[in-house]
Amino acid sequence: MIDLLNLNKIQLRDLFESWGEPAYRAAQVERWLYRELATAFEAMTNLPRDLRARLTESARIGVPRAMAATASADGLTRKALLQLDDGQTIETVLMLYADAPGSPALEEPRQVKRRTVCISTQVGCPIGCPFCATGQAGYTRNLTPGEIVAQVLHFARAVSPAPLTNVVIMGMGEPFMKFDVTWQAIASLADPERSGMGARRITVSTSGEIPGIERMAREPLQVNLAVSLHAPDDALRDALVPLNRKYPLRDLMRAVGAYVEQTRRRVTFEYALMDDVNDKPEQARALAWLLRGLLCHVNLIPLNPTAASPYRRSPDARVKQFEKILRDANIPTTRRVEKGIEIAAGCGQLRQKESVGESK
Numbered sequence: 001m002i003d004l005l006n007l008n009k010i011q012l013r014d015l016f017e018s019w020g021e022p023a024y025r026a027a028q029v030e031r032w033l034y035r036e037l038a039t040a041f042e043a044m045t046n047l048p049r050d051l052r053a054r055l056t057e058s059a060r061i062g063v064p065r066a067m068a069a070t071a072s073a074d075g076l077t078r079k080a081l082l083q084l085d086d087g088q089t090i091e092t093v094l095m096l097y098a099d100a101p102g103s104p105a106l107e108e109p110r111q112v113k114r115r116t117v118c119i120s121t122q123v124g125c126p127i128g129c130p131f132c133a134t135g136q137a138g139y140t141r142n143l144t145p146g147e148i149v150a151q152v153l154h155f156a157r158a159v160s161p162a163p164l165t166n167v168v169i170m171g172m173g174e175p176f177m178k179f180d181v182t183w184q185a186i187a188s189l190a191d192p193e194r195s196g197m198g199a200r201r202i203t204v205s206t207s208g209e210i211p212g213i214e215r216m217a218r219e220p221l222q223v224n225l226a227v228s229l230h231a232p233d234d235a236l237r238d239a240l241v242p243l244n245r246k247y248p249l250r251d252l253m254r255a256v257g258a259y260v261e262q263t264r265r266r267v268t269f270e271y272a273l274m275d276d277v278n279d280k281p282e283q284a285r286a287l288a289w290l291l292r293g294l295l296c297h298v299n300l301i302p303l304n305p306t307a308a309s310p311y312r313r314s315p316d317a318r319v320k321q322f323e324k325i326l327r328d329a330n331i332p333t334t335r336r337v338e339k340g341i342e343i344a345a346g347c348g349q350l351r352q353k354e355s356v357g358e359s360k
């Protein structure tokens with residue numbers, strides 16, 4: 001049975017046309033799916049009864065089942081473990097923030113200005129970064145465009161009538177492994193007749209899949225690009241982000257440079273600081289040298305340690321020192337606001353916890 005969330009605009013229009021329905025039916029259904037957040041065709045009251053019956057017979061709306069949900073003590077980070085039709089599970093996180101990026105989160109609903117959803121693109125991840133719970137758990141399959149969008153709709157329902165403001169594609173998986181699938185989902189989120197989220201409010205994060213960066217540079221939608229760097233040299237990055245063995249730093253930086261030149265958009269580099277692994281002053285200087293002259297921004301992330309990995313977060317003093325070296329070198333640098341460590345908000349951690357039981 002066809003999941004309507006898997007259909008792009010043309011496919012949805014073609015479906016209704018093949019049923020002999022007027023073209024505006026597609027727009028009506030789009031509105032129900034993406035704006036009214038309907039989970040059943042029966043709710044689509046402006047459709048004729050026989051069309052609703054036909055939809056119920058031959059189509060469906062992919063609504064993943066929330067298997068587990070947790071919230072941080074302040075209620076500002078909420079994580080859901082969502083079960084897909086085939087029983088596989090993925091993680092999706094909602095983060096509430098005050099207005100300015102990097103400022104501390106405040107109470108909902110009065111002062112919250114940004115409601116950001118972090119979504120997954122794969123069940124597991126084939127990249128296998130050793131510090132990441134998802135990487136440690138292995139890879140199962142890609143998500144469909146509908147399964148990617150459904151994660152956003154899940155939290156859109158949860159915060160409604162307040163709107164979601166941002167989407168970050170930084171959850172489980174490498175989003176550029178299946179570029180077309182990820183991009184179809186992004187197009188649905190940005191489409192003014194669907195979710196209507198401005199493209200600039202969507203960020204896609206890659207571990208360095210160069211063909212995806214090159215394709216993104218050619219896309220008209222002005223989505224933000226983030227690159228998970230985590231190391232300033234190939235020897236270390238080969239170990240921390242194994243995709244580096246295929247796309248080494250020199251090639252990656254060349255691709256990012258070409259992206260910036262073509263789009264004139266700033267790129268964010270994510271850098272998870274790990275105690276005594278990638279947080280030394282000489283590594284900060286090497287990173288500054290690597291990024292010199294590039295329109296970019298570095299986001300330093302306090303590592304969410306996972307039980308099965310030997311990697312630990314850097315002490316505060318070293319984080320500050322690392323940040324200062326980058327800033328002194330004129331590299332715009334921020335530290336990610338720490339959210340949800342107590343609810344295992346790090347990528348793949350809730351799924352890992354659920355699969356081994358709550359006693360862990």
Ligand code: SF4
Binds near residue numbers: 127171
């Ligand atoms: S950090 Fe990202 S790319 Fe690396 S294994 Fe985890 S999900 Fe995959």
